[in-house]
Amino acid sequence: MTCPVFRFAPSPNGQLHLGHAYSALLNQEMAREAGGRFLVRMEDIDVTRCTPELERGVLRDLAWLGLGWEKPVRRQSEHFDDYRAALDRLIDADLVYPAFMTRGEVRARIAEHEAGGERWPRDPDGAPIYPGEDRHMSSRERQALIDEGAPYAWRLDMSSAIAHVGGTLCWDETGQGPEGETGQVQAKPENWGDVVIGRKEIPASYHLSVVVDDALQGVTDVVRGRDLFHSTAVHRVLQELLGLPVPHYHHHDLILDDDGRKLSKSRGDTSLAALRDSGATPDDIARMIGASSSAV
Numbered sequence: 155m156t157c158p159v160f161r162f163a164p165s166p167n168g169q170l171h172l173g174h175a176y177s178a179l180l181n182q183e184m185a186r187e188a189g190g191r192f193l194v195r196m197e198d199i200d201v202t203r204c205t206p207e208l209e210r211g212v213l214r215d216l217a218w219l220g221l222g223w224e225k226p227v228r229r230q231s232e233h234f235d236d237y238r239a240a241l242d243r244l245i246d247a248d249l250v251y252p253a254f255m256t257r258g259e260v261r262a263r264i265a266e267h268e269a270g271g272e273r274w275p276r277d278p279d280g281a282p283i284y285p286g287e288d289r290h291m292s293s294r295e296r297q298a299l300i301d302e303g304a305p306y307a308w309r310l311d312m313s314s315a316i317a318h319v320g321g322t323l324c325w326d327e328t329g330q331g332p333e334g335e336t337g338q339v340q341a342k343p344e345n346w347g348d349v350v351i352g353r354k355e356i357p358a359s360y361h362l363s364v365v366v367d368d369a370l371q372g373v374t375d376v377v378r379g380r381d382l383f384h385s386t387a388v389h390r391v392l393q394e395l396l397g398l399p400v401p402h403y404h405h406h407d408l409i410l411d412d413d414g415r416k417l418s419k420s421r422g423d424t425s426l427a428a429l430r431d432s433g434a435t436p437d438d439i440a441r442m443i444g445a446s447s448s449a450v
C-alpha cells in the first residue's frame with residue numbers, strides 16, 4: 155500500500171484569499187485522515203506575474219493558517235526541462251502543432267462566423283474554441299512563419315489526441331462536478347478543442363505542468379476547486395499520451411462572495427493578509443470558511 159500524497163498548488167500571482175485557505179486546509183485535513191503526505195507546489199510558470207515577494211506572502215499566509223508541508227517546495231519555474239521533455243514527446247508524436255492566430259485574429263474569425271447567425275462553440279470555461287485552421291499548415295509554411303519570428307503557442311491537436319488514446323477516458327471523483335458528477339466520471343476532452351500545451355518562450359502551460367508534476371511528485375489525490383473539474387478531461391488525455399499514473403480527484407465547493415460569484419485575485423477580493431492585518435485570527439478564517447461553504 156503506497157502512502158497517499160496530497161498537494162496544494164497555488165499560483166503566486168497575487169495574494170491568497172478565503173477560497174485558497176479552504177482548499178489548503180481541506181487538503182491538509184484529507185491528507186491527515188488518510189495518513190498521507192502533504193505538499194505545497196508553486197505553480198509559477200507565468201514568470202512575469204509570479205514574483206518571489208508574492209511567493210513569500212503565500213507561504214507566510216499558509217504558515218499563519220497553521221499548515222505544515224514538506225520541504226523543499228517544488229517551484230515550477232525551476233523545472234522547465236521536465237515540461238520541455240514532455241512537450242517534445244508530444245511534438246515527436248505529431249500531436250501538437252504551432253498555432254499562430256493572435257487573439258485578435260481569433261476574435262475576427264469568430265465574429266465573421268457568428269455574423270452568419272451561427273454561434274461559435276465555447277469551451278467549458280466559456281472561451282471560444284480555437285479555430286485550428288493552422289493545424290493543416292505545411293511544415294514549410296510553419297517554418298517560414300517561425301523564421302519570421304511570428305509568435306505562436308503549441309496546441310494539442312485534440313481530435314488526433316483522442317483518436318490516439320483510442321477509448322473512453324474516466325476518472326475517479328470523490329467530490330463533485332458542477333452538475334453533481336461523482337464516482338466514475340467520463341472525460342469529455344472534445345469540449346475543449348485544441349488547448350495550449352506550451353508557448354514559444356515557455357515550454358509549458360498549466361495543463362502540461364500540472365500533469366507532469368503530479369506524476370513526478372507521486373501525487374495520488376488531487377483536491378482542488380470545482381472550477382477545475384472540467385480541466386480534468388484535458389489532464390486525463392495528457393496522462394494517457396505521456397503514460398502517467400492517474401490520481402484520484404476531489405473537486406470541492408468554491409467560496410462565493412455575497413453576490414454568489416467565486417472569489418478572485420484579479421478582482422482584488424479580500425486577501426488573507428488583509429484579514430490578518432485587520433485583526434482576524436486563523437480561527438476566524440476557519441469560521442468564515444465554514445459559514446460560506448457546505449464542505450463536500
Ligand code: GLU
Pocket residue numbers: 163164165197364377378382
Ligand atoms: N495553480 C492552480 C490554481 O492556483 C491550481 C492547480 C491545481 O490544483 O490543479 O488555480
